[in-house]
Amino acid sequence: MVIADVVAETIASALNALAEQGKLGEGARAVLGGTRNWSVERPKRAEHGHLMSNVALALSKALKMQPRALAELLKEVLVQSKTIESVELAGPGFLNFKLRPVVFQDAVRDVVRTGPGFGRALSASGERIHLEFVSANPVGPMNVASGRNAILGDSIGRVLEAAGHRVTREYYVNDFGNQIRMFAESIVALDAGGEVPAEGYKGEYVRELATYLRKNDPAIFEKGRDELARIAITLMIRGIQGSKGLIGIRETLADLGVFHDVWFGEETLHRSGAVGLALAQLERNGYLQRKDGALFFVAKQAKEEKEDEKQQDKDRVVQKSDGSYTYFASDIAYHADKVARGYDRLITVLGADHHGYVARIENALEALGFSKDRYEAILYQLVFIYKGGELVKSSKRAGNFVTIEEVAEEVDQKMGRKGAGTDAIRFFFLSRSANSQVDFDIELATKRSLDNPVFYVQYGHARLTSVLKKAADIGITADTNASLEGLQHPDELAIALRLSEFPSTIRDAAAAREPHKIVFYAQELAREFQSYFTRLKADPILPQDSVRSQEGWEKSWDLDKTRARLLWVRAIRTVLAEALRLLGVSAPDRMDLPQGEVAQGEDVAEANAEAKEGSA
């Protein structure tokens, strides 16, 4: 059981006991029966104890008691608890707790016994969630901004699953309409040796695509634009074998550790007649109106609020006067399809520049009979790309954007490890809340990659692993039943408390759809361990070689304490690895120094040697 919950339950039963004795006044029963409005948390300041509660402050009004008087009553009952060592009354009525080591020891055992599943809610205990993310137009390689969408969506999916939800990840492919037609036109123009039209796509990859098609499927140029577009989009998603510039969106996403369960093509909605059907349904329910030869969607709300200027959304065209459908028509059909699939909740990850789209979709969903309360748009602020401090205008049409794989590859090379780029980008993007705008300097991201905090957290994991490996090497093992009484050091207990906060961290991150809470947790945990580890070198977990070389060292060495600490290390490693997994960042067992970088230790040694030479 989680430590804070242990204390909360102890408080709850203390309250009940006091109520039994009539010490809390008349209406105490009803007050305590209501929803809990108080909490047990880690205090900001360590000298306030392991945990604190605002229970007396929160209940004082309802119980018509002075906060400190109530706190005093509670304290008297609570000090009798087996888990609580001492209670202090502080400030306006806070209760500060010091807990007995056994509470922390039990928490560590809980982690070790549960393993990687620690912190996860029972699977399928939550909602059935449809998560749409990326959905970038497949008319170019993925840029850094779409990368944010991919990484954010993916990690939200991971966190939601850890919190017990069932998640379907989906990519909506815009493979229909004007943009696609323009893409085909651009390919045709380049194939014919001409110029790309003004509104066309100018990137180098378009030329490569044209060359590839001419070489491998020349007949496609005779089959009409739609057929050509279809093939081109397919190639953009699947990639061209052996090509460096066109590895395919699917591959790019996979390299980022991002996967989708469903790739949903817009074109299929038109081909199957779903668009017409969805519009017919809206027409029956009175949501459509013909005006000036075009068909408009009229949200009920807007209609009822008459000429109110603050209406949610204006009327939207679904079918233009020339008979063709707008993208909004596809969107309606797409969401009708989602609704029909029976999800509890629909979540879409969108760039903040698309937020105008949200009200539209909400209105459409209401019109389709799906409550907009069960629809969520996660809006993330834009990514601005800089190169050496200068803003890079990023546009697919102009073909001057920075692709996500360019950046990843550059970091990989710098670090001498495939995957280092993905780790760095994911960690960097996820360490800011979606509401925070991201300035991404490609030069800085690669040049100063050593400063990236991801390596700090990974290093912590590598060190933890290293301790366990060393223990195995010298033949010291600890099974999950070994005594944990050797865990007594305040830092060890503090970290145990941190571990037991992991489940609620996952819950909070999932509820808020905010993976950055996991990032901060991982950093916090890594920091606490690294600090402990470096500071307690004089009191190592394992007997050093110099100790073990002495005859009969086992007699003077406290092996039980070592075993307890090994289990504790295992617990930390388990949680840290799981936190990184939720972020989609690898948890390496060892960190190799990047090429060309010398270990700081050698650096210092060299400097010392030079200094000596200088003085000699």
Place this chain on the structure above:
RNA sequence: GCGCCUGUAGCUCAGCUGGAUAGAGCAGCGGCCUUCGAAGCCGCGGGUCGGGGGUUCGAAUCCCUCCGGGCGCGCCA
């Protein structure tokens, strides 16, 4: 003009479902490697939480207002 996001240390950002003396990383300064990994650790300096009002035992957090930044408001995609 209307709507959404945002303003917290020199820089980048947490904290925003109200809690005690507002935090982290980076940058700066000063220390720490014979022993489990120094990509590490310890310490120091650094703040009108954009301004002003209000709500209450208590406000960075909630409400109002003003100022600054980003984005959006097409028979575009």
